[in-house]
Amino acid sequence: MTGRLLVVGAGQAGLQTAATVRTLGWEGPITLAGAESYAPYNRPPLSKAFLRGTADVASLALRSAAFYTDHAIDLVLGESIEDLGPTGEGAGTATTASGRRLPYDRLVLATGAEPRRLPIPGADLKGVVTLRAIEDADVLAGRLSAVDGLVVVGGGLIGLEVAATAVAAGLRTTVVEAAPWLMNRVVSTTTAAYIEAAHRAAGVDILQQARPCRFHGDDRGAVTAVELEDGTRIPAGLVLVAVGARPRDELARAAGLECDRGIVVDSCALASDGRTVAVGDCAHLPDPSPLGDPKTRVRLESVDNAVEQAGVAAATLLGEPQPYRGVPWFWSDQGELKLQIAGLARPEDGVVVRPGRRSGQHTVLRYRHGRLVAGECVNNPADFLMLRKALSGGTHLPAETAADTGIPLKQHLAAAATLDRAG
Known part of the structure; x- marks a missing residue:
C-alpha cells in the first residue's frame, strides 16, 4: 500500500495501528495526529505509580523518539482535528484547530474516550477533577499532597485505584458509589465484596447506593464538601469524578459515519462507509469472545483491546481482513490487590x-x-x-x-x- 494514511488519536490504539500496519508492509506516508502535546504514552500508571511519584512522564512513553523516525511515522502533536473533510472512498483532508491540513487516502479513527462529568451544582469548582491524561494526573498529584480529604465519586477501576493510592499516602479517603456494589459493570458481587473488604481494611470509607447532588465550595471557588441526595455532607478538599467515560465520536458523526455508543464497526474494524477504520475506546464492535454472540456489541476500554484490535485494523488496511476473535482481558492494581479478568x-x-x-x-x-x-x-x-x-x-x-x-x-x-x- 502506498497511499497516505492518517491516524487520528495518538493513544495506545492509534500508535499500535500505525506501528503494525507499517511493520506489515504499508509503504506510503503515515501520520499519527494527537491533541495532546505528549507522544503516545501508557495511561494505566496515571492512577497509581504516577500519583505515587514512582513514574514520570519519560517512563510512560510507549516508544522512543527514534522509533517514529525509524518507522517513518510522522507525529503531529498538540493539534486537535476539527474536521475530517471526507471526499469519498475513505479519502479526504483533515483540518486541525490551527488550520493545518492533513490529506489522507485512508483514515483510522482512534479518538478514544473522555471522562463523564456530573451535571450537578458545583461541578466546576476548583478541586473537582477527572483523570484521563497526564495533565489531569499532574493536577491530581499536586492536590493530593495539599488537602486532608479526598472523595472519589465512582467505585469503578480508576476510582478504586486512586482511592488505594491516596489512602496509602495517609489521606482520608471516601468512595461514593451509586450502585449496590463496587465495579458493578466489571465483576461479580462476590469479587466486589472481596475487594470492598480489602479497601475498608486499608482505611477507605465506602458508601454504596449513594449519589452526590451538589458540590459545595468556599468564597475562593474551591470545593469543600460533597452533598449526597440523603442530605449527608462529606468534607472534601479534593473530589475525583470517576463515573465512566464516553466515546469521542464527534468527528465520526460529523463525517456521516454510523455511531451508537461509539463508532459502529464490524469485526474487521471497518466503519459504516466500508473504508474508514475505527479502533480502541471509541469503537463499538461485535463481541469478539469465542463464546460471545456476534450480534452483541461492546465497547472495550483496555490495553489488550487496543493492541488486538489494532492488529485487526492493520490487516484490514492492507486488504487482508481477518475478523477479530479473542478473549478480552483486563487488569487493575488497587494497592495490594491485583485484579485480573479474562472474558466478558x-x-x-x-x-x-x-x-x-x-x-x-x-x-x-x-x-x-x-x-x-x-x-x-x-x-x-x-x-x-x-x-x-x-x-x-x-x-x-x-x-x-x-x-x-x-x-x-x-x-x-x-x-x-x-x-x-x-x-
Whole structure:
C-alpha cells in the first residue's frame, strides 16, 4: 500500500495501528495526529505509580523518539482535528484547530474516550477533577499532597485505584458509589465484596447506593464538601469524578459515519462507509469472545483491546481482513490487590468461587448456559493465565467440577482439555 494514511488519536490504539500496519508492509506516508502535546504514552500508571511519584512522564512513553523516525511515522502533536473533510472512498483532508491540513487516502479513527462529568451544582469548582491524561494526573498529584480529604465519586477501576493510592499516602479517603456494589459493570458481587473488604481494611470509607447532588465550595471557588441526595455532607478538599467515560465520536458523526455508543464497526474494524477504520475506546464492535454472540456489541476500554484490535485494523488496511476473535482481558492494581479478568461476563452469569490456596488470593469462575465464559482473579496470576488459555481454547469445565476446590484449578482444566480432545 502506498497511499497516505492518517491516524487520528495518538493513544495506545492509534500508535499500535500505525506501528503494525507499517511493520506489515504499508509503504506510503503515515501520520499519527494527537491533541495532546505528549507522544503516545501508557495511561494505566496515571492512577497509581504516577500519583505515587514512582513514574514520570519519560517512563510512560510507549516508544522512543527514534522509533517514529525509524518507522517513518510522522507525529503531529498538540493539534486537535476539527474536521475530517471526507471526499469519498475513505479519502479526504483533515483540518486541525490551527488550520493545518492533513490529506489522507485512508483514515483510522482512534479518538478514544473522555471522562463523564456530573451535571450537578458545583461541578466546576476548583478541586473537582477527572483523570484521563497526564495533565489531569499532574493536577491530581499536586492536590493530593495539599488537602486532608479526598472523595472519589465512582467505585469503578480508576476510582478504586486512586482511592488505594491516596489512602496509602495517609489521606482520608471516601468512595461514593451509586450502585449496590463496587465495579458493578466489571465483576461479580462476590469479587466486589472481596475487594470492598480489602479497601475498608486499608482505611477507605465506602458508601454504596449513594449519589452526590451538589458540590459545595468556599468564597475562593474551591470545593469543600460533597452533598449526597440523603442530605449527608462529606468534607472534601479534593473530589475525583470517576463515573465512566464516553466515546469521542464527534468527528465520526460529523463525517456521516454510523455511531451508537461509539463508532459502529464490524469485526474487521471497518466503519459504516466500508473504508474508514475505527479502533480502541471509541469503537463499538461485535463481541469478539469465542463464546460471545456476534450480534452483541461492546465497547472495550483496555490495553489488550487496543493492541488486538489494532492488529485487526492493520490487516484490514492492507486488504487482508481477518475478523477479530479473542478473549478480552483486563487488569487493575488497587494497592495490594491485583485484579485480573479474562472474558466478558454479564451480571446474570453464574458464579463458582474458588478460594485462593494462599492468603489474599481469590478466584471466581463465571458460567452462562453451563459454559465457562469468564474468570476473575485477585492476586492469583497463575489462575488467570490458565483461565485465559482455557477460554481461548473453548475448554469445557462443568461448574459442578470446578466447584470441587480440593483439586487445583490447573488439574481440573487439564482433565477438561483432555476430555474435549477425546470427544
